[in-house]
Amino acid sequence: ARINSAKARARADELQARLQRRLEELEGERQLSPLPPVVKGGALVVPGGLIARLRGKRQEEPELFARETRRVEQIAMQAVMDVERSLGYVPRDVSQDNCGYDIESAIPGTGKLRFIEVKGRLEGAKTVTITKNEILTALNKPDDFILAVVLVPPSDTTPQADPWKIEDPARNYGNMKEKCQVYHIRKPFTREPDFGVTSVNYNLKELVAAGKLVMG
Incomplete structure (x- = not known):
């Protein structure tokens, strides 16, 4: 639709005024000068684990999960070896x-072998990690493979019953291994891990419940 000259002039004047205002705004922005920042508040983030250690408290999971120690592993191995000999x-x-x-x-007189994977966990742990290689081995040897889960008690011979201290470099743990609970789980796994998976975490309580x- 055509507009008359008066409306056209008014429209042109309006656009010119808007352009001028925008140019003035841009010029004003160029003249802005930064001021020192004003701090309104602050926050200090402290890891919960650090606070627990400073208070002398023992950390639970995931610290138990993360710290499989030589003491726990070797006591578990000794306990399982003793069970095998007793059988x-x-x-x-x-x-x-x-x-x-x-x-x-070895099963005497048969030439057959029992293949045992040992998992030593400190009492109170909630998970146990099984590698993909271990799972595949169990699936490939279903009748001969045994998952042995050993629950190892904290040491009662070190200050504050420290479970992390290796008590004897010669691996003489006295009767500590006799205080362990050893569970045998037959055919513990039902399927292979997904592609790209290197290990799987299992609920320790449920795994033990399926064993003997x-x-x-």
Whole structure:
């Protein structure tokens, strides 16, 4: 639609005025000078674990999960080896061979072996980690594989019952291993881990409930 000259002039004047105001705003922004910041408040973030340690409290999960120690692992291995011998088998430690289990236990007179993966966990832990290699080994040897979960009590011979201290470099743990609870779980896994998975965390209580108490 056509507009008359008066309206056209008014429209042009309005646009010119808007342009002028915008140019003045931009010029004003160029003349702004920064002022020192004014602090309104602050916050100090302190990790909960640090506060617990400063208060002398023992950390629960995930600290128990993260700190599998030599003391717990070696007591667990000794306990399982003792169980195997008491059952008439001949165990051999192969934990350094990375073959998907920790102990080969020979069955006398048969030439057969029991393949045992040992998981030592401090009493009170909530999870246990199983590697993909261990799961695949269990699935490949379903009738011969045993998952041995060992619940190790805190030490009562160190200050504050410190469970992290290795008490004897010679691995002589006295009767500590006799206080352990050893569970055998047969066919503990039902499927392979997904592609790209390197390990799986299992609920320790549920895993133990599926097993058989053989010592403790």
